[in-house]
Amino acid sequence: MMNTCIHIEKKSQEEAYITSYRYMELKEEEEKVVDISLKELAKKLEDFAKARDWEKYHSPRNLLLAMVGEVGELSEIFQWRGEVEKGLPNWEESDKEHLGEELSDVLLYLVRLADICGIDLAQATTNKILKNSIKYPPNPLQS
Numbered sequence: 001m002m003n004t005c006i007h008i009e010k011k012s013q014e015e016a017y018i019t020s021y022r023y024m025e026l027k028e029e030e031e032k033v034v035d036i037s038l039k040e041l042a043k044k045l046e047d048f049a050k051a052r053d054w055e056k057y058h059s060p061r062n063l064l065l066a067m068v069g070e071v072g073e074l075s076e077i078f079q080w081r082g083e084v085e086k087g088l089p090n091w092e093e094s095d096k097e098h099l100g101e102e103l104s105d106v107l108l109y110l111v112r113l114a115d116i117c118g119i120d121l122a123q124a125t126t127n128k129i130l131k132n133s134i135k136y137p138p139n140p141l142q143s
């Protein structure tokens with residue numbers, strides 16, 4: 001029993017090491033990306049789901065609920081902090097990293113949801129900004 005536990009612990013340490021090594025490799029590759037389109041993100045998410053056979057779970061409803069869950073996680077970061085200054089000057093780097101992760105979770109579910117619904121999010125967003133600019137014209141006194 002003891003040997004089995006040691007073996008399992010050693011194996012999980014090796015797996016953790018391999019996982020963290022692979023994460024660093026992937027992170028280096030991803031850090032080279034300075035800009036990415038919504039279509040490219042949608043394709044990456046589609047490939048990610050296909051590779052794991054998760055497409056069956058990616059219904060519009062499931063994706064929406066998952067996104068709302070991530071919005072909750074994002075909200076928790078700001079909960080009880082009071083008003084926060086732009087640029088987050090007093091935040092720890094680890095808190096900013098966490099914020100980036102939760103913002104990403106929300107965006108990724110949003111992009112996947114739009115893709116699954118057949119919505120071109122880049123076009124829809126551009127159209128919406130145009131509609132908003134007509135609905136809310138700029139203040140002529142402000143320039």
Ligand SMILES: [Mg+2]
Nearest residue numbers: 070073102105
């Ligand atoms: Mg999250």
